Amino acid sequence: MMTDPLQRLGATTLAVAERLGRGHLFLLHVLGGFPALLPRFGLVIKQLYASGVLSLLIIAVSGLFVGMVLALQGYNTLVDFGATESLGVVVSLSLVRELGPVVAALLFAGRAGSALTAEIGLMKATEQLSAMEMMAVDPLHRVAAPRLLGGILAMPLLAAIFSAVGVLGGYFVGVGLLGVDEGAFWSQMQANVDLYDDVANGVIKSVVFGFVVTWIAVFEGYDSVPTSEGVSRATTKTVVQGSLAVLGLDFVLTALMFGDE
């Protein structure tokens, strides 16, 4: 009786370790397909469209609102100190360093990640992956690799668009609505946002997030139980695990990048 919970703990741990192992072997195999993608970059472009371009609307609208809210909240705090000219800095730094990469990645996991998992899961359920194998076409190279690379390339672009639209939203609210001085808004932003420390670090973050979210999405689809229930569970897992991975990694990356300042 006493061994029961212990046994279950052991079994769960083993299952998790095994899955992690499988996920990494999967990744190695997929990465092996990257060189072959260069001469056939059209495959990647197609995925860039599917997970990038088709996510544009939700990314842009969310960015706009996040920027507008940031400006409202920032103004309320700054006005007590008479420092409302710094509103541009507050909005842009929050977006470029944190909210752009993180919120865009969370939206990406929900919009593009779930679609990838469902697509690959259904391809598995309808034996399309199996048929490719029998046609001597490696599905990890032909299906998974272009999707992974597409996700890695799409994510920083989406995060950049998110931040840019967010800054515009902040400008509309801050300058248009709340009457912050326009010149101060832009010049303070220019003076205080560093290309290296802020923008580049934000881009690195979003590349990492894009990689991890797409990896999880593609693996969950490939590893799903090929039934309607299995695919739906895999899709849920992609969104949950993808989002948690983004938030956890964000902490680690932030600590590494900005921890010693």
Next chain:
Amino acid sequence: MTDDSQKPLVSIRDLVFKRGSRTIFDGVDIDIQRGKLTAIMGPSGTGKTTLLRLIGGQLRPDAGTVVVDGQSVPDLGYRGLYQLRKRMGMLFQNGALLTDINVYDNVAFPLREHTKLPESMIRDLVLMKLEAVGLRGARDLMPSELSGGMSRRVALARAIALDPMMIMYDEPFTGQDPISMGVLVSLLRTLTDVLGLTSVMVSHDVAESLSIADYVYVISEGKVVEHGTPDHLNESSSPWVQQFLQGQRDGPVPFHYPAPDYIDDLMAGAGR
């Protein structure tokens, strides 16, 4: 080389395959002759599809050998296996067409993946393969617009796109109406004869299989119960084979799943 053409293309010896604790195959010997249509029959759930996957190297046997054209499939590495698969076609039960591209692109898929042929030549090849299955006019349709029989014929055109030495059919007749069934039956025979293909067909449609096969294996409970030409099989003295071929409801394979005595079972509920 002359000797080689007499040898079977696929030769399976003492094959053992287990799934979990369940034994699917327990010492199976099968030879598939070149240029012939071999049917592998048996009740549902005897692992006939598994057998095709073992030949194609998607699964590995627990014991025994699977040799295709002189190469031992379970011992092949990644590259060797993919080279071998280029010379095999497989027709899946539901066709397994790629659903996001149309019929033309589906048939062109293996050509584009494995050859560097110019698009004009790919077009000629695709149209020839589609003509062979009678669907040249359907090339612009999407897989979702095809009937079950048409999907299978498109998949067949795709499977022969690279002119393989062998093609494996997984339940080609299941769920077909009489007309498409007839079309598929004659297509399988014609392709085998005209292209000189070696065909392996897994099926439980007795009449259709016996009418076109050159050689038949009957599998049940992990073993080959009978094999021979269709005529030989019809004269088989095994009551099991006769029950299977005639589709009798009772016989060596009982109608009733093992259960306690009927009267006892009914009476057991009376006291409640």
